[in-house]
Amino acid sequence: TQLLEQSPQFLSIQEGENLTVYCNSSSVFSSLQWYRQEPGEGPVLLVTVVTGGEVKKLKRLTFQFGDARKDSSLHITAAQPGDTGLYLCAGARYNTDKLIFGTGTRLQVFP
Amino acid sequence: GAGVSQSPRYKVAKRGQDVALRCDPISGHVSLFWYQQALGQGPEFLTYFQxxxxxxxxxxxxxxxFAERPEGSVSTLKIQRTxxxxxxxxxxxxxxxxxxxxxxxYFGPGTRLTVL
Structure with missing residues (x-):
């Protein structure tokens, strides 16, 4: 059972378009991470957000942690084919060492 | 290389066989995690070593x-009677x-297990 639901599950867009991926839960997390995973490889960490309401920017990617620490979003501006991949959010619960991963959003950006 | 390595990369087993999957973490890393990722889904936590x-x-x-990390470095995940x-x-x-x-x-590339 995965506690973090991501939407949309699949996203297919043209190069240059903007998109937002959502990660939602009814549980509170101490921190939340976003990963990108490409076929045949393990997930690679993009960002960690730790404070409710926090916004972090990484070039064309903007990450936000919800005020209540239950949800997060990833916004990509002017998507490029190199952004193609599986995007995963992962939450850390208080007083545990394991990450709980979301259901994943598969993004395809066409040139 | 300096990253996490896993072997084998692919494993095909007949139902009922035992398998052993190996993980070589980054040297000096204290924590080691195993996850299971079904097709098209996010990874799910299995176990954690310190x-x-x-x-x-x-x-x-x-x-x-069953998982073990006897010397605090290499870890093996064993699945019996797959x-x-x-x-x-x-x-x-x-x-x-x-x-x-x-x-x-830091994640390794994974081992894809197929049980026939």
Whole structure:
């Protein structure tokens, strides 16, 4: 059972378009991470957000942690084919060492 | 290389066979995690080691799954009497410090297990 639901599950867009991926839960997390995973490889960490309401920017990617620490979003501006991949959010619960991963959003950006 | 390595990369087993999956973490990393990733889904936590101590095995699906890290470095995930539902990619990750979930986890490429 995965506690973090991501939407949309699949996203297919043209190069240059903007998109937002959502990660939602009814549980509170101490921190939340976003990963990108490409076929045949393990997930690679993009960002960690730790404070409710926090916004972090990484070039064309903007990450936000919800005020209540239950949800997060990833916004990509002017998507490029190199952004193609599986995007995963992962939450850390208080007083545990394991990450709980979301259901994943598969993004395809066409040139 | 300096990253996490896993072997074999692909494993095909007949139902009922035992398999052993190996993880070589980044040298010096204290924490080691195993995850199971079904096709098209996010990884699910299996177990966690801090050095040689297995601190959390709450995600292991059944007593057919066993993991060890006897010297605090290399880890092996063993699955006995494999079943078709065990087919998945098994990911290993390591992190530098003991507060694993709040520290960057570096993932290996995974072992894709197919049980026929």
């Amino acid at each position: 050095n040689e101590a297995q601190l959390d095995k709450s995600g292991l699906p059944s007593d057919r799954f 079943q078709q539902e065990d087919s998945a990619v098994y990911l290993c990750a390591s992190s530098l410090r003991s507060s694993g979930s709040r520290d960057t986890q």
